[in-house]
Amino acid sequence: MPSTKAVDLAAHPLTAWQGPLGLPDFTRIGDGDFSPVFDAALKAHEAEIEAIAGNKDAPTVENTLAALELGGEALDRVSSIFWCRAGAYTNETIQALERDISPKMSRHFSAISMNERLFARIDDLYQRRESLKLDAETLRVLEKTWKGFVRSGAKLDADGKKRLASISEELSSLGTAFGQNVLADERDWALFLDEADLAGLPDFVKSSMAEAAEIRGQKGRYAVTLSRSIYEPFSTFSERRDLREIAFRAFTMRGQNGGATDNTNVVRDMLRLRAEKAKLLGYASFAALKLDDTMAKTPKAVHALLDPVWEKALQFDLVACCLLK
Structure with missing residues (x-):
């Protein structure tokens, strides 16, 4: 109590x-x-x-x-x-x-x-x-x-204020749910490895992975977890592309695995409420609302900056793919 x-x-x-x-x-x-x-x-x-x-x-x-x-x-x-x-x-x-x-x-x-x-x-x-x-x-x-x-x-008028307050409260709760769902998937996933799977990993990564495995009841083995302190150095140093891919897919799929921790409906509701909030405040989109008090000011300005970079990145990827074939 x-x-x-x-x-x-x-x-x-x-x-x-x-x-x-x-x-x-x-x-x-x-x-x-x-x-x-x-x-x-x-x-x-x-x-x-x-x-x-x-x-x-x-x-x-x-x-x-x-x-x-x-x-x-x-x-x-x-x-x-x-x-x-x-x-x-x-x-x-x-x-x-x-x-x-x-x-x-x-x-x-x-x-x-x-x-x-x-x-x-x-x-x-x-x-x-x-x-x-x-x-x-x-x-x-x-x-x-x-x-x-x-x-x-x-x-806003009284009705508008009441609705906006309700939207903000719901968005706050949805944001919390989103983060906790991602955290749950991060906490519950582990890839257990043996000594032969550790090629390229420095000692500090091995030590962290051994401790993570022991905590999970697998003493003597090594665990890749989705904690950034393990996932990122493992992805950087491991020479096993197949294992890096498994970890990468698990990391990018946090909150997208179905069940109680799936964020699909959370994201849908957040997008709907954000769009309603923007419209209520007189903006064409939520992006326009968020950018209004920033240096960029408008979504059009953001695209003007990022689209040329995106085009160059696509060209680079295409060249890299051709060289790797």
Whole structure:
């Protein structure tokens, strides 16, 4: 049962980092710590947002833009540790938390982006940006913040906001499912080899493969796994093309093997929801939405850059194939 004790964000090791060089002390952090600290950090950030949105003073860079940028420190800290743990050292407890936290975080940030009083203050600064005599960095932060609110639905009507928030939450959950499905296929696959199969492999790769095999109950043998720390050096150094091909196919088919971890329906739903999100926000495609605030700006510009490279790559492949025949 989760603890009902109030969390002191100013002292908790997930938010008050007291390790070497001001970094987190991971020896004081357990899997059970995350959920209550996330809840407390979310509430603290909500209070900060309410204070900014409800400020009776006229909007300024300091009381609105800077306050927004500097808010949510506790949430940033617990999030950075959690997603680090989820990506590098996960387990069933962390994955269950990930499935719970992802949509919760989506709802939280959707509520911020669609907060009419908060956006009114940001919009006030944005409309007056030319008269505020801002330095280049502050102006860029203001522009990105304003556009971020708009791209997150700040200008939509009530029904549009509700639908966009629902889409964002569902996309968050689908993204988590996609990653966990890939991870499951990566975790469960192994190719067991013997000494005669190791031609070309340096000792550090052999050592890692021997340890991986022993963990899987095959002491005295060697295991190719889909962990990048084994898969990539094995693919680089192994002289056995047939074994490299087996590993390559397994690696590229993660999340595409049917069954409970197959991502086919996940991808289908993600594409559908992304297209709906883009249309709701007035963009021709999700690509146009994602590129709008980047250097490329448009899908057409991306194709103008990449298509000539693609053509050259195809020509190179054709020449290479002819030489290898």
